[in-house]
Amino acid sequence: TKKAFIFDLDGVIVDTAKYHFLAWQKIAAELGIEFTPEHNEELKGVSRVRSLDIILQLGKMSASQEDKDRWLKQKNEDYLSYLVHMDQSELLPGVLHILQFLKDHGQPIALGSASKNARPILEKTGILPYFDAIVDGNDVTNAKPDPEVFVQAAKLLGIDNTHAIVFEDSVAGVQAANIAGMTSIGIGEESILKEAQYNFPDFVHIDTSFIEYIIKK
Ligand code: B16
Ligand code: MG
Numbered sequence: 001t002k003k004a005f006i007f008d009l010d011g012v013i014v015d016t017a018k019y020h021f022l023a024w025q026k027i028a029a030e031l032g033i034e035f036t037p038e039h040n041e042e043l044k045g046v047s048r049v050r051s052l053d054i055i056l057q058l059g060k061m062s063a064s065q066e067d068k069d070r071w072l073k074q075k076n077e078d079y080l081s082y083l084v085h086m087d088q089s090e091l092l093p094g095v096l097h098i099l100q101f102l103k104d105h106g107q108p109i110a111l112g113s114a115s116k117n118a119r120p121i122l123e124k125t126g127i128l129p130y131f132d133a134i135v136d137g138n139d140v141t142n143a144k145p146d147p148e149v150f151v152q153a154a155k156l157l158g159i160d161n162t163h164a165i166v167f168e169d170s171v172a173g174v175q176a177a178n179i180a181g182m183t184s185i186g187i188g189e190e191s192i193l194k195e196a197q198y199n200f201p202d203f204v205h206i207d208t209s210f211i212e213y214i215i216k217k
Contacts (some may be wrong), residue, residue: 003215004159005102006150006177009113009136011044011169012187014090014121019082023075024055033059041192045170047114047143048072078119086124098132101208105215108132110153112166114143114173133157144172147180154182165214171195182213185193 011017021040028035033055042045043051052072056063063071088096102109110133111118118136122128133156133211135149144150154164167189176197177184186196198205 001160001214001217002108002164003153003159004108004164006110006112006153006166006182007166008045008166008168008170008173009115009121011026011093012167013095013111013127014028014086014125016083016090016115016121017077017169019079020051021202022145024051025026026078027071028055028059029044031055031059031061033061041171045069045114045144045168045173046121047137048076049118050143076117082106083117083121083124086121088126091125091127092202094206096127097127098203098206098211099127099207101211104213107215108157108159111159112149112153113137114140114149129139144170145175145179147150147176147182149175150180150182154180167198169193182207 007013010020020043022036025035026044027187033057035055042054049072051070052180054149092120099109102105105143111122111131113136116137118134122131133153135153139152140148150164150166154161161181164182165185166182167185167187168174168177171192174184174186174193178195184196186193187202
């Protein structure tokens with residue numbers, strides 16, 4: 001059967017989660033808010049605007065829209081500065097192999113990311129041609145765990161939700177896939193991604209026989 005393979009971007013295809021963390025940490029430090037890697041788990045897969053709200057909540061702070069807009073701009077500029085020299089070497093291990101395997105087997109591939117910076121990252125890492133559809137933070141109004149981003153992706157590929165497989169590194173993203181009735185594959189620590197139907201530490205641990213099994217299922 002033809003399935004739809006939907007990839008999250010940050011933390012699944014590229015290790016940009018570390019850059020998001022660094023950029024947010026700078027803002028938090030400026031505001032005198034303690035922001036740890038554990039706190040950062042809550043920001044994964046979450047929109048930029050919502051991420052700032054979570055950080056402000058952590059510091060029990062409220063702020064004017066003007067201040068928020070300034071911090072959001074500052075965060076993104078800082079984040080983009082980490083991406084300037086990005087190239088194919090920043091693809092997470094094993095990703096390219098799986099993308100190629102799916103292509104060779106005629107399987108539709110989509111991106112389902114909360115990021116508004118998704119396209120330039122796909123271009124810089126040279127994997128844009130693998131994607132039959134791209135849905136990112138510029139296309140959706142509801143952020144993960146709302147399934148909008150994945151539902152749109154499956155629709156663009158013309159595949160039923162129940163035949164869609166989502167690779168995700170975030171709790172919110174795994175929840176979004178589950179809510180949509182899709183197969184969720186957690187990439188990362190199993191103890192964090194408890195709700196995923198399958199879990200792998202990374203793509204190196206995903207055997208092509210597993211992908212074949214999912215395609216046939
Ligand atoms: P941007 P994903 C998400 O991307 C990140 O996980 C999340 O940390 C980030 O805040 C969000 O994109 C928005 O990104 O600021 O670039 O628009 O994991 O859904 O690919
Ligand atoms: Mg992610």
